[in-house]
Amino acid sequence: MKLQSKIQVKAKDKVFGGDKLLECIPMVSRNKEELLRDIQEIVSHNPDIIEWRIDYYDKLENISHVVESLKQIAPLARDIPILLTFRHVSEGGYKEESQQTRLEVIQATVETGLIDVVDVENANEASFIEKVKEVVRKNHVKLILSNHNFKETPSEQWILDSLKTGKELGADIVKIAIMPQNFSDVVTLACATYRARKEILDIPLITVSMGELGSITRIMGGEIGSDLSFFSSSGSSGPGQINIEDYRCIKDIIQDKFKW
Numbered sequence: 001m002k003l004q005s006k007i008q009v010k011a012k013d014k015v016f017g018g019d020k021l022l023e024c025i026p027m028v029s030r031n032k033e034e035l036l037r038d039i040q041e042i043v044s045h046n047p048d049i050i051e052w053r054i055d056y057y058d059k060l061e062n063i064s065h066v067v068e069s070l071k072q073i074a075p076l077a078r079d080i081p082i083l084l085t086f087r088h089v090s091e092g093g094y095k096e097e098s099q100q101t102r103l104e105v106i107q108a109t110v111e112t113g114l115i116d117v118v119d120v121e122n123a124n125e126a127s128f129i130e131k132v133k134e135v136v137r138k139n140h141v142k143l144i145l146s147n148h149n150f151k152e153t154p155s156e157q158w159i160l161d162s163l164k165t166g167k168e169l170g171a172d173i174v175k176i177a178i179m180p181q182n183f184s185d186v187v188t189l190a191c192a193t194y195r196a197r198k199e200i201l202d203i204p205l206i207t208v209s210m211g212e213l214g215s216i217t218r219i220m221g222g223e224i225g226s227d228l229s230f231f232s233s234s235g236s237s238g239p240g241q242i243n244i245e246d247y248r249c250i251k252d253i254i255q256d257k258f259k260w
Contacts, residue, residue, distance in 0.1 A: 002222040003194075006202035009142055009172050011081035011116040014048045016142075016173050017204035021222030024049035024083065024230050025244060028056045028094075032069050039073045043080065045233050045244050049117070051083040054109075055093040060101055063108045074114040081116035083144075084109055091121050091148035099128055107135045119144040119175065122166045133170050144206070145171035149178045153185035153209070159192035160200060167203055173227070175206040180213045189217060190224045197225025204228075211240040218242055219250055 005017025014022060025047040029035035035057070042050055052070075059065045074082065086102050087093035102120075109115050118136050120129065122145040129145070136143045145166035154162075159176055166174030180186045189209040196205055204227040209217040218229045218240065231244035242250075 003197050003225045005197070005204045005227065007204070009204050011049070011083075011142055012079055014081055016227045018227075020048075021226065022048040022228040023244060023247070024051050024228050025233050026051040026053050026085075026230060026241075028053050030056055031058050032065075032072070035069055035073055036076070039076045042233050043076060043078065047080065047231070047244065049083050049228065050077055050080050051085055051119075051230070053085050053087065053094070054105060055085070055087045055089075055095060055097065060097060060105055063104055066105055067108050067112060070109050070112055070114055074112075082114065083117040083119060084115045085119040087119075087148075088121050088124070091123070091146075092150060099124075103128065103131055106132060110135050110139050110141050113139065115139075115141055117142045117144060117173075119146055121146055121148070122162070122169055122171070122174075123147065129169055142172040143170065144173045144175050145169055146175035146177070146206075148176075150210070151179055153178045153180050153188055156188050156192045156195070159189065159207075160196055163192075163196050163201060163205055163207075167201060171203070173204045173206065174201065175208075177208040177210055179210045183213060185209065186214050186217060189214070193217075193221075193225045209240075213240075215240050215242055219247060219254075 002019050008015050008017040025042045027038045029038045089096040120132050147162045162176050163174045186209045193207040206228045207226045221229045230241055231247050232241040
């Protein structure tokens with residue numbers, strides 16, 4: 001049974017924190033030709049959310065090109081919300097860009113009215129976060145504040161503190177993705193997620209234990225309290241992502257056999 005959030009967040013007709021674990025497929029396209037191809041392939045799987053990992057995209061210094069690219073893919077996404085992520089290189093971003101470039105790209109794309117959710121790291125300097133908050137609030141876009149650790153799994157309390165920090169900084173949705181070294185680390189993430197949902201946070205949250213070891217958290221995320229999982233189709237944006245059609249087969253088997 002999916003654990004629901006007390007406060008639920010809508011992006012178009014999709015609900016973060018509701019009775020469904022949302023399925024998100026990332027686009028890691030490097031140019032406009034790939035972008036137009038990838039959006040059509042992803043839409044064919046009908047995910048709940050499409051994430052544009054724009055840090056993979058070329059010509060980010062050309063704001064008009066980026067905006068025009070967004071305007072071309074948005075109609076192809078139909079009614080599927082678009083999550084814009086410009087990941088910082090220190091937390092898994094594809095390439096290093098200045099904070100000024102990141103802000104300019106986020107602002108320009110959000111102001112088109114074609115972006116539904118934005119994800120930035122809660123480790124950014126306070127002035128950066130405040131500027132992002134200002135533009136997303138003005139344009140009625142939801143904000144994810146996230147934390148990523150590709151080396152290890154911190155303690156359960158550290159995970160809980162990170163999620164709480166995201167809320168205190170003004171997130172609509174909080175996220176953490178961490179790398180396990182053993183299955184005990186996966187359990188740590190699961191326990192922290194469950195406690196956060198049941199005892200601490202009233203807003204939607206996304207938690208991921210990465211890599212092959214952590215794959216179970218992508219499948220059973222809803223049962224422990226997470227509200228969205230990332231799945232692959234044409235490309236992967238993170239270690240351990242499962243193909244979305246494989247996930248759906250696994251989910252159908254579990255629901256049929258165990259009535260979850």
